[in-house]
Amino acid sequence: MSPIVESVPNFSEGRRSEVIEAIVAAYSSVEGARVIDYSSDPDHNRSVVTMVGAPAAVSEALFRGIAKAAELIDLNQHEGEHPRLGATDVVPFIPIREITMAECVELARELAQRVSVELGIPTYLYYEAATRPERKVLARIRKGEYEGVKMALEAGDPDRLPDFGPSRLGPAGATTIGARPALIAYNIYLTTDDEVIAKNIGKAVRHSSGGLRYVQAMGMLVEGRAQVSMNLLDYRKTPVHRVTELVRREAARYGVGIHSAELIGLIPEQALIDAAQWYLQLDNLKPESILEWHLK
Amino acid sequence: MSPIVESVPNFSEGRRSEVIEAIVAAYSSVEGARVIDYSSDPDHNRSVVTMVGAPAAVSEALFRGIAKAAELIDLNQHEGEHPRLGATDVVPFIPIREITMAECVELARELAQRVSVELGIPTYLYYEAATRPERKVLARIRKGEYEGVKMALEAGDPDRLPDFGPSRLGPAGATTIGARPALIAYNIYLTTDDEVIAKNIGKAVRHSSGGLRYVQAMGMLVEGRAQVSMNLLDYRKTPVHRVTELVRREAARYGVGIHSAELIGLIPEQALIDAAQWYLQLDNLKPESILEWHLK
Numbered sequence: 001m002s003p004i005v006e007s008v009p010n011f012s013e014g015r016r017s018e019v020i021e022a023i024v025a026a027y028s029s030v031e032g033a034r035v036i037d038y039s040s041d042p043d044h045n046r047s048v049v050t051m052v053g054a055p056a057a058v059s060e061a062l063f064r065g066i067a068k069a070a071e072l073i074d075l076n077q078h079e080g081e082h083p084r085l086g087a088t089d090v091v092p093f094i095p096i097r098e099i100t101m102a103e104c105v106e107l108a109r110e111l112a113q114r115v116s117v118e119l120g121i122p123t124y125l126y127y128e129a130a131t132r133p134e135r136k137v138l139a140r141i142r143k144g145e146y147e148g149v150k151m152a153l154e155a156g157d158p159d160r161l162p163d164f165g166p167s168r169l170g171p172a173g174a175t176t177i178g179a180r181p182a183l184i185a186y187n188i189y190l191t192t193d194d195e196v197i198a199k200n201i202g203k204a205v206r207h208s209s210g211g212l213r214y215v216q217a218m219g220m221l222v223e224g225r226a227q228v229s230m231n232l233l234d235y236r237k238t239p240v241h242r243v244t245e246l247v248r249r250e251a252a253r254y255g256v257g258i259h260s261a262e263l264i265g266l267i268p269e270q271a272l273i274d275a276a277q278w279y280l281q282l283d284n285l286k287p288e289s290i291l292e293w294h295l296k
Numbered sequence: 297m298s299p300i301v302e303s304v305p306n307f308s309e310g311r312r313s314e315v316i317e318a319i320v321a322a323y324s325s326v327e328g329a330r331v332i333d334y335s336s337d338p339d340h341n342r343s344v345v346t347m348v349g350a351p352a353a354v355s356e357a358l359f360r361g362i363a364k365a366a367e368l369i370d371l372n373q374h375e376g377e378h379p380r381l382g383a384t385d386v387v388p389f390i391p392i393r394e395i396t397m398a399e400c401v402e403l404a405r406e407l408a409q410r411v412s413v414e415l416g417i418p419t420y421l422y423y424e425a426a427t428r429p430e431r432k433v434l435a436r437i438r439k440g441e442y443e444g445v446k447m448a449l450e451a452g453d454p455d456r457l458p459d460f461g462p463s464r465l466g467p468a469g470a471t472t473i474g475a476r477p478a479l480i481a482y483n484i485y486l487t488t489d490d491e492v493i494a495k496n497i498g499k500a501v502r503h504s505s506g507g508l509r510y511v512q513a514m515g516m517l518v519e520g521r522a523q524v525s526m527n528l529l530d531y532r533k534t535p536v537h538r539v540t541e542l543v544r545r546e547a548a549r550y551g552v553g554i555h556s557a558e559l560i561g562l563i564p565e566q567a568l569i570d571a572a573q574w575y576l577q578l579d580n581l582k583p584e585s586i587l588e589w590h591l592k
Binding site: 004006034036052096097182186188240241244258259260261262263265266267268269272273275276277279280281282283284285289290291292294295 | 300302330332348392393478482484536537540554555556557558559561562563564565568569571572573575576577578579580581585586587588590591
């Protein structure tokens with residue numbers, strides 16, 4: 001087996017299909033790095049690419065995607081609902097297999113430096129790659145968006161200085177690059193049409209209001225069924241089975257149950273194996289207990 | 297991805313280490329077929345090899361192992377607790393990936409014919425490869441063991457005729473070859489030292505006494521803890537999560553719970569993913585929802 005990283009670059013174009021296709025083509029142009037999905041939202045005027053591959057190949061592909069977006073997107077002309085700071089807005093490195101988070105941090109720093117030197121684009125480091133505690137959180141870096149950060153830099157605000165590159169924003173803005181664990185986005189549907197129950201459960205399980213540490217959650221009504229919509233930010237520390245069972249217990253308190261659940265996007269295989277191990281109480285399950293391990 | 301089969305040949309030597317090693321070496325001598333485990337039981341005087349690989353490579357390796365066992369084992373000199381009919385006693389083909397059960401049946405028939413023609417060893421077809429309903433069950437083919445079948449064939453009993461090869465047994469006996477689903481052997485430990493509870497639960501969940509169709513189970517006391525020891529003969533039809541939850545419910549009726557569970561040998565990855573899907577209620581989980589699917 002060889003090291004595999006995932007990346008989910010976001011770029012600030014979700015309407016002009018020829019621009020989207022040209023940028024995705026740049027991400028797809030390196031052997032050993034594969035674009036496995038991309039989607040565009042016209043209201044957000046933003047696209048999200050999912051790619052996997054060998055670390056060096058993914059880094060090179062990300063560089064080409066960032067270069068192409070800088071060439072085709074002018075943030076002075078950009079409008080959309082989603083907050084954005086750069087033509088390529090955010091680029092995470094995510095360890096998947098045989099690579100540590102520390103190695104992904106190193107990849108993030110190298111790419112951030114290269115982008116600043118070769119493309120003249122200011123870059124910020126976030127999450128595990130952050131150089132200042134407050135920059136762990138993407139929203140803090142992006143606060144004020146392109147227009148606000150541009151002004152702050154012109155005013156010489158030292159808190160907003162990029163980690164690499166010039167301290168002024170051109171039409172491509174700035175790009176935030178970092179390393180983080182794989183994110184699991186999933187929704188649990190309840191056996192009720194009472195949106196209030198979903199909202200209460202979302203509040204109970206999410207970190208921001210006292211719940212589990214690596215959970216973001218909100219309740220809503222989707223096609224007549226109450227839904228708890230969640231992001232799990234670190235499934236190794238706050239696993240999907242624990243979140244599910246806490247939602248189940250909170251729902252029971254209202255006399256309702258879990259109807260079904262759905263993934264949005266991808267889930268790392270290990271998250272499912274961890275869940276099976278927990279529910280089946282297979283305390284000593286080892287990777288080599290799984291038949292397919294011997295085929296790798 | 298390419299087709300992968302598993303095989304778990306059993307041969308009738310568990311004491312003479314030089315004989316065991318020579319036979320395992322024969323199983324290991326084909327590129328594309330890998331011996332991932334083997335174990336020998338001196339009381340049973342029998343060894344079990346686990347191998348995986350490409351279908352043609354596994355077939356060739358099985359042929360070489362059968363030939364070597366016939367050369368080194370004389371059943372007239374063999375004693376052991378485990379019932380046995382041949383120097384190589386039983387050889388299952390197990391579909392793992394990108395291969396159907398029907399294709400494994402075909403592999404079993406081809407190997408059974410080749411063994412009879414090239415080695416002069418009578419072969420029987422069992423389980424999914426059986427040509428007569430009563431031969432689905434290995435124990436029926438092996439009834440009377442080497443000595444009993446030898447006499448029955450000498451007496452001209454038509455019910456005991458092999459599927460291929462001569463209708464008499466030489467010193468290598470006969471080999472039973474077939475195709476079956478992957479077997480999961482696992483034990484559930486209860487939060488009690490009362491062996492009677494484990495025996496009652498074993499009886500409740502096993503097929504032979506009215507329980508789930510593809511379950512063999514028995515209760516016993518292991519290191520001071522009641523244990524339900526089980527084989528799941530077809531985890532796609534009787535899945536491990538359903539068995540676990542039925543054991544849990546039966547245990548609750550005696551006021552006890554599940555302490556932990558353990559696998560004996562290997563489990564197909566799909567059995568764990570099926571369990572995670574069931575417990576997490578991910579109704580629409582698709583293979584391509586799993587990130588690693590895109591790396592294969």
